[in-house]
Amino acid sequence: MKTRFARKFEPARRKFLKQSAAIGGGLSVGFNFPGALAQKAGAAVEINAWVVIRPDDAIIIRYARSEMGQGSMTSAPMLVAEELECDWRRVKIEYASANANVKRKRAWGDMAAVGSRTIRNSQEYLRRAGATAREMLIAAAAQQWGVPASECSASNSFITHGAGGRRLSFGKVADAAAKLEPPKDVKLKDPKNWKLIGKSVKRIDIPDTVMGKQRFGIDVQLPGMLYAAIAQCPVFGGKLKSIDTAKVEGRRGIVKVLPMESFVAVVADNWWRAKEALRDVHIEWDVGANGNVSSASLMEFYRGGLDAQTDIATARKDGDFDQAFASAAKKIEAEYYTPYLAHSCLEPMGCTAIVKDGNVDVWTSTQNAEASLANAAATAGVPLENVEVHRVQLGGGFGRRGGAQDFVRQGVAIAKAMEGTPVKMLWTREEDTQHDFYRPASLIRLKAGLDASGSPLAWYSRVSATSIIATLPRLPLKDGVDPQAVASLNDLPHAIPNVRIEYAQRNTHVPVGFWRTVGHSQNPFVRESFMDELASAAGKDPYEYRRTLLAKSPKDLGVLEATAKAAGWGQPLPAGVFRGIAQTEAYGSYTSAVAEVSVDKNGEVRIHRLVLGLDPGYVVNPDNVVAQMQGSSVFMLTAMFWGEITIKEGRAEQSNFHDYRMMRLREMPKVEVVLAPSGGFWGGVGEPGQASIAPAVCNAIFAATGKRIRALPLKNHGLTLA
């Protein structure tokens, strides 16, 4: 189906967009762009911002956030449909327009798909939107029949009156329903009456993907479009000094070389020509003060944070750690390190834009269309209302495409320099790897004091790391603490009477950002490995040790027990195979993992089985949740075995997949997912799955070899994934 980049809410802009579809072939998609479906049938009626109904009973549910494989484009509309009581088979999903969100006072609320919050943060207003629309449809039918609405009910896209069985379809009353005053306080269903939530539903975007019709940011094609490749200063934060374009002047296809403040763009008639020419542009950079920074100097700087007496923030203080530690029967101390990590979205960063007549149109793979829109407006110097961010599928996000928006500023700056011409900017993989906002490196010191029975009386952690919050969104830190940096330490749920958690904010020139699971991608490794050290020092079974300490934390305990039970904790294993366990909370969900591992004499780690438990409160689309847990396994195993960005002469040393290794299919272990939703709360799904994996595997490696892993990645310990 051909769909236009039509904009229901701004007819003046339609001409260009319509033309682009006609010449460029448009985007063939299974879901739809803002307003397109509603426009197609003239009489389609918007009941509210989320629900549009066509006379032929097609139900259009809008989706406001982004789709990057997490499946929310299907599961969020399920929440609307559940309350709407519509026929899911007739549901079509279209993106809400970012431009319309500006003009309609954020009718669709937050558009960001970040922090595993699409479902948990929007579930209430989405269900309410469905229920409100349902009540309006029922009221309209009741009016038509001249009966009280209380005698009518809705199901499967029909309103029925009493036992008599008079029926009207949603499409027949949509027009009248839209004219009614929306009810203020609709009642949401009791979860036990859900029909759709909790059932596995096919993801809406998959068929197009499988046919090669899915359109990602990189696939946008516009009439007269040019292509840009860029080079950024290899040392983070450096500026352009000068360029010499003599070698590319007059070269076939090259339209322009643009010297910008911190990058150089070559604009050409195809991307390959632009990229090739860029290699022959001689560029002089002003690298600034950071040209000598190395991984070793950074480590020294972070170590300073561990030893410092000043500039330290306290994230949590229970009881008196110092006194309890001093009097402990047994003292344990350790240091843990987790490295910088790149996101490596398989689709490199990019942005297509046209700046024309004071308007800006942007096509980009973004996790936050509102942030993209604001960045485009600021870069072009136009009001927010003059910008549209057209929605496309993301070739991976993992946090890279949310907060930073550097690629949007670049793309719009290029388009502004080429005013009137659409330009598609695309990064190389090398730019993508070397100009990331990396998962922060973190150095952590831990101390614990046990009593004579081995029970922990005192726990201390100090985290020395760069603050994402202070350096990326540049927000002030409450009490000097970046919650991501101390995540899962400051909220330690274990029964330990004396706890002190400290944060040493140590910011460097290496850009850091949100990376799938962020602080919970590293601190649970530290916490749950150290917890294993305590259990080992106490001579206790690591599962039973945790159970005792979590006796008063029912959700943590529940998922720990469900996972251990599914894994058969305590039951005999084949010779040479050993278990490790871990448990943590992340993004409002509770997770646990049990790994069964053997390690051969060459350091090959075979993961025989990985059992992953998750309690997200409610499960909306179970098969999709399983997929997220499977994917989390690959993401975390990749990071823990190979992931490490090192710094030399102020720049990232790794550049592409030959030296920044990704896990392959042959390395995929058997992953068993245990969904244990306990109800009563809404937790995240896209990220929590990763949290318990690294410590479970490392604890199993300890059980197998006696070697305690205190720094990642495992390749630095001579270990690899078999």
Added chain:
Amino acid sequence: MIELTVNGKRHSVDVEPEMPLLWVLRDVLDVKGPKFGCGIAQCGACTVHLNGEPVRSCSVPVSAAADQKVLTIEGLAQRGQLHPVQKAWIDHEVPQCGYCQSGQIMAAVALLGKNRDPSDKDIDAAMTNICRCGTYARIRTAIHAAAKTLKSTKA
């Protein structure tokens, strides 16, 4: 002028002979199924068939495809019927973000073209494309399912 056949259609392109096939497909012929991931034949997102063989089109100069047959994901369905691999991909909900999947599917189709009943080891050896979302377990399941379908349609 370089002539090549893409999904059964003949094209003449006026480009440098060293221009990678991937960029001729994407930017000259508007065939967007093959994706750019690394440019150094590591990730396989650009996988297409050249005379039936899977190749990483980011690292194949278009001159090497002159007068040859190129098949991309767009040409896989025949007479409106999805290829059994595509069907299995839908049945098992393989893709997540989907960016690598046209390459994965082309690699899987090539494998099954040579080996109607691949073992897990055969799949390990043939499927070296990177999936950042981590759909590997489902790719394996879907290949076995497609092999079964192919076997039953043959019989």
